[in-house]
Amino acid sequence: MNRLLFSILGLIMTLSSCNTTEKKDEAKKPTVLVLLGAPGSGKGTQAKPLAEKYGLPHISTGDLFRAHLKNNTELGMKAKSYIQKGHLVPDELVFDILFERTDKADCKNGYILDGFPRTLGQAQKLKEKLFSKVHFIVFNFDIPDEVVIQRLAARLTCKACGAIFNKNFNPPKVETICDKCGGELYTRNDDKEEVILERLKVYYNETKPVEEFFKNEDMLINIDATLPQSELLKSIESHID
Numbered sequence: 078m079n080r081l082l083f084s085i086l087g088l089i090m091t092l093s094s095c096n097t098t099e100k101k102d103e104a105k106k107p108t109v110l111v112l113l114g115a116p117g118s119g120k121g122t123q124a125k126p127l128a129e130k131y132g133l134p135h136i137s138t139g140d141l142f143r144a145h146l147k148n149n150t151e152l153g154m155k156a157k158s159y160i161q162k163g164h165l166v167p168d169e170l171v172f173d174i175l176f177e178r179t180d181k182a183d184c185k186n187g188y189i190l191d192g193f194p195r196t197l198g199q200a201q202k203l204k205e206k207l208f209s210k211v212h213f214i215v216f217n218f219d220i221p222d223e224v225v226i227q228r229l230a231a232r233l234t235c236k237a238c239g240a241i242f243n244k245n246f247n248p249p250k251v252e253t254i255c256d257k258c259g260g261e262l263y264t265r266n267d268d269k270e271e272v273i274l275e276r277l278k279v280y281y282n283e284t285k286p287v288e289e290f291f292k293n294e295d296m297l298i299n300i301d302a303t304l305p306q307s308e309l310l311k312s313i314e315s316h317i318d
């Protein structure tokens with residue numbers, strides 16, 4: 078009887094130590110925050126304070142493409158027509174641009190992904206390449222279309238630092254000048270109304286299934302992206318801290 082009791086106790090101790098080791102291993106892994114949601118749902122706005130607070134680089138595939146376009150690189154030229162029409166850039170080009178960035182030294186402890194993955198193929202690639210190596214926290218920014226359209230049509234972006242303002246909800250002190258760095262504010266070409274509608278269509282056809290993908294992996298955290306910026310930030314942080 079005693080021997081049976083000891084064996085059971087031993088088994089319980091082994092199982093609980095495995096669990097602790099797993100937790101420790103998970104804690105050692107780099108953390109990647111994934112921000113999913115429609116264009117204009119506030120991913121970029123939230124990524125900036127999160128990057129500062131957690132010391133993780135903010136990687137926006139859209140920003141990476143815009144930098145390539147500005148520098149007229151070969152990759153930028155290949156992506157240009159897709160971006161101008163509000164279509165998605167083919168996965169292979171997106172992988173080139175993204176993994177070139179995540180291979181850099183500042184990403185070794187993790188990073189924040191804003192605007193990636195946007196197709197099932199991209200989500201699958203993340204799974205193959207990184208699920209076993211990285212601790213992922215995936216947020217889905219939930220927001221009605223009408224709010225997205227209102228926000229994007231009034232969005233102003235800084236050419237120099239990428240800061241985002243809104244003519245109605247978060248206006249800069251001077252309409253053409255960035256409060257943060259003094260850079261020039263502009264309306265992105267793909268924030269014009271006809272392109273916004275196309276981007277929303279693309280979002281429903283190609284990106285919505287990515288939500289389901291992470292839900293099936295039991296990784297999706299839904300957050301209410303209509304909340305005021307500071308409350309939204311707190312809600313995100315409560316899942317990280």
Ligand code: AMP
Pocket residue numbers: 116137138139140142159160161163164165166167171191192193194195196199267276
């Ligand atoms: P964003 O700034 O995230 O709205 O991205 C601007 C544009 O860049 C998108 O409309 C797409 O044309 C392209 N883009 C950015 N990220 C991706 C991605 N993960 N997959 C495909 N295209 C992308």
